Amino acid sequence: MRIQLLNPNTCAAMTEQMTLVARDVALSDTQIIASTAQHGPVSIESARDEAIAGAALLDEIQWAKEQGVDAHIIACFGDPSLSAAREVADAPVIGIAQAAFHFASLISYRFAVVTTMRRTIATAQELLSRYGFSQQCSGVYASDIPVLALEDLSSHYQQLLFSDCQKAIDDGAEAIVLGCAGMATLCQSLQDKFQIPVIDGVVCAVKLAESLNALQLKAAKRGQYAAAYPKLFTGRYQHWCDR
């Protein structure tokens, strides 16, 4: 099968790192097609970033749809524009936050989320509520670690990340969900250090996409995720007129 792994920020280095992790767990006949947004924010850390990243994200979904991919993964923990992407795509679209929450809920009674910037805590809480996992989440933790700092974690930011993980465990977490696609490469080392299941949404999304494909479960294209009505788009979005 062919899976688009879409990084909706414009940081190619981040896409490279998450693609290595994804290919590591993918089945031998799964092709991971890496995509990076062509315009927008270099990292997504606020509602403004998400809003501006949305259009570029949909352009990449449309491109991969025209390539005939079997699934799309939105590799950003806010699951930005997930519903819009599901309207545009014909194949299943999986957000890494939703994927990670499902896996965490299968192996723990309560799990925590450890993410980057404090202002994204509310986003994680909104997603937990929307997806029905608020009850199972023991807390969302963040210490203002910039997303791009994850690429080459300084000892200062590493200490902040470690202390958030420790706080989560002290507060009763039985598993930890990593709240950023940029943390995918840290998963194993954190699991070894804290001896607790640590869950990365990028690999969870790959395995979910493969499972849907194995069961031949296609995207439901009637109702909420049916294609949006054609209409006039102007300016830089007029290429959406005939889509």
Ligand code: 5HY
């Ligand atoms: C992410 N931002 O996974 C989110 C993390 C966050 O650019 N990639 C980003 O803090 O919401």
